[in-house]
Amino acid sequence: MKAAVLEKPKAFYDKFERKGKTQQETTHYCPGCGHGNLHKIITEALSEFGVDDRSIIVSPVGCSVFAYYYFDTGNIQAAHGRAPAVATGLKRSNPESIVISYQGDGDLAAIGGDEILQAANRGENMTVIFVNNAIYGMTGGQMAPTTLVGQKTTTSPYGRKIENEGYPIRMSEIIATLEAPVYVERTALVDFKTINHTKRAIRKAIKNQIDKKGFSFVEVLAPCPTGWKITPVDSQKWIQQHMMPYFPVQAFKDVSDQRESMEIEQRDYSDQEVLDVLGLSQLGEKKQVPASFIENFPTQFMKIAGFGGQGVLSAGVVMAACAMNENLEVTWIPSYGPEMRGGTANCSVILSNSRIGSPLTTNPNVLIVMNGPSLDAFEDDVQPNGLIIVNTSIVDRRVKRDDVDVLYIPLTEIASGLGLTAAANMVCLGAYLEYTKLIDYKSLFEIVPLAIKKKHLVDTNLKAIKEGVKYIRENYSR
Ligand SMILES: Cc1ncc(C[n+]2csc(CCOP(=O)(O)OP(=O)(O)O)c2C)c(N)n1
Ligand code: SF4
Structure with missing residues (x-):
């Protein structure tokens, strides 16, 4: 037995x-x-x-x-x-x-x-x-x-x-x-x-x-x-x-006996397919970048925040597309209030040399604040030694933290001087890349003409990038 x-x-x-x-x-x-x-x-x-x-x-x-x-x-x-x-x-x-x-x-x-x-x-x-x-x-x-x-x-x-x-x-x-x-x-x-x-x-x-x-x-x-x-x-x-x-x-x-086995197709999409979907196919061949650039790239956990209509979401898209064009891994995810204009909006952008697990930036090492409520909301979340870029045209207070790097830039005023207030976001990206030197700011010139739908505004946006670069050179050269 x-x-x-x-x-x-x-x-x-x-x-x-x-x-x-x-x-x-x-x-x-x-x-x-x-x-x-x-x-x-x-x-x-x-x-x-x-x-x-x-x-x-x-x-x-x-x-x-x-x-x-x-x-x-x-x-x-x-x-x-x-x-x-x-x-x-x-x-x-x-x-x-x-x-x-x-x-x-x-x-x-x-x-x-x-x-x-x-x-x-x-x-x-x-x-x-x-x-x-x-x-x-x-x-x-x-x-x-x-x-x-x-x-x-x-x-x-x-x-x-x-x-x-x-x-x-x-x-x-x-x-x-x-x-x-x-x-x-x-x-x-x-x-x-x-x-x-x-x-x-x-x-x-x-x-x-x-x-x-x-x-x-x-x-x-x-x-x-x-x-x-x-x-x-x-x-x-x-x-x-x-x-x-x-x-x-x-x-x-x-219906177990009647049902055929099914599998979801798993495949990595080629860079070209991703670019096609994003409408950035015109970038053409994959760019050759030095291996050391990728290896040494420090992950950027970015939060870009402001009022709806200030271009915070599109600044994130342009930054992510620019980094993708440099063969980095990127994510972009928006978060916005119900109002089309005037409400709050922010996006999380991650730029990295390796696969990104989650697209959410809860503790940014780069915070861009286009208005006061955004500084109030996210200042405490920034990682120690992180960078905060403040749009002083609208934000009327200083950053309280003393363990972070801060750039105070009148982004909206600079953009208004070009006749396009909405280009404050591009002034900011130019300043960010010139200050950090992580990616050559000229890379933005490849992306902006593709990303900006109103083609007659492309030139002003490119000028805005250059103004951001100039502001850093004149005020924050390191
Ligand atoms: C978002 C959220 N809402 C409510 C609770 C409180 N909560 C904890 S367990 C539970 C219900 C559990 O009941 P059930 O799913 O029937 O499981 P059981 O304990 O009977 O095994 C609730 C409402 C919670 N933890 N999180
Ligand atoms: S463990 Fe929870 S579900 Fe189980 S008997 Fe106790 S109270 Fe009920």
């Missing part, structure tokens, strides 16, 4: 080490909680398929926030409700990874209601495990979108009422109406039969991903004895008596 071997699946850590605590044998979950069972089922499936080394679990905000203490896989923590968006990014950038978005009902059906619909509708090749315990467990038992009619929670103390809170949302049914998902099933954690059913469903959802079939979704009706304020045994009965009649346990969609 074969001896049964009971052991932890390989995809679990041997010891559950928690920050600030000693090693633990157990998880942090309450006795009778469904999360523990589900973790075991997932790890078993990953280990059985032999994919634990290339799997990534996206932990949500909720009681399973600490899932990364248990899964010996890749782990990442997403903001509340954002797990499907994070999982999308992970999967698309690592197509061979097995990505599991693990989410509670507050996370998936409330704050993340749109993320899950969009990911499902795009048919992302991922596996979503939706833990429906009809309550917000982590925060003390508030009503969730899946809380049953009549169910008492801390925020529905007299029981959920249809006229007040509406009906519980059936997420599986909604997702199954979409064209893209390949497999949608609801299971439960009540007894051996339902636990085995859950295991089969989770295996299938993971297998579909391994086979590149697309989006699979398993909703699991799971006990939360603490939130429901009943015993673990009664919780199992409660699922059977109250949850299963409203949330039927069944497959809602399964």
Whole structure:
């Protein structure tokens, strides 16, 4: 007779080490909680398929926030409700990874209601495990979108009422109406039969991903004895008596066998293709630049900020295009208020000699402020020894920091002197490049004629660049 071997699946850590605590044998979950069972089922499936080394679990905000203490896989923590968006990014950038978005009902059906619909509708090749315990467990038992009619929670103390809170949302049914998902099933954690059913469903959802079939979704009706304020045994009965009649346990969609494997084309676009898309094809052949220029280029984390209409966004585009033309890696990302003119606007620009992870500049080492509110908003964020360029025509105060380099330039006045106030942004770029000498300011002359749509203004913008250079030579020569 074969001896049964009971052991932890390989995809679990041997010891559950928690920050600030000693090693633990157990998880942090309450006795009778469904999360523990589900973790075991997932790890078993990953280990059985032999994919634990290339799997990534996206932990949500909720009681399973600490899932990364248990899964010996890749782990990442997403903001509340954002797990499907994070999982999308992970999967698309690592197509061979097995990505599991693990989410509670507050996370998936409330704050993340749109993320899950969009990911499902795009048919992302991922596996979503939706833990429906009809309550917000982590925060003390508030009503969730899946809380049953009549169910008492801390925020529905007299029981959920249809006229007040509406009906519980059936997420599986909604997702199954979409064209893209390949497999949608609801299971439960009540007894051996339902636990085995859950295991089969989770295996299938993971297998579909391994086979590149697309989006699979398993909703699991799971006990939360603490939130429901009943015993673990009664919780199992409660699922059977109250949850299963409203949330039927069944497959809602399964086209796994009919669906062909699909893969998103992954390829690096050539420089020429990128230039074509940006409308900068006229730059022609890739420029030859010395290897030492690229090697020694210090990453510029730029924030350019001002009123809408001051050309802060286009200054960023021109700077990024100029650096790209010098074979640097660049990103540009705008941020603006709702007003077309007069509102606030800023952009993050990163220029680097290596691939850029995130396009956001939260701590710039170059801050360009075209107006006072921008200086107030971003001065404290600048890195020590960073550079701040202040448009003194509009900003009426000095920089308070004494650990940064500051250029005070009347950008708007200089541009007005040329008859084009809007060219203050170009005065600034000329000054920036002349002061830092990171790129020859003449490189801007190759970009500006392509970037400026109103061709009759090109000459004035080129003059503005030269005025910026002149101002630095006369006032800040080093
Ligand atoms: C943006 C944001 N809003 C609200 C919260 C508070 N919060 C933490 S967990 C949670 C709900 C958790 O419920 P659920 O997703 O059902 O998971 P469970 O705890 O039941 O496993 C909420 C609202 C938060 N952390 N972040
Ligand atoms: S509160 Fe509920 S969901 Fe959270 S750990 Fe306890 S039993 Fe599990």
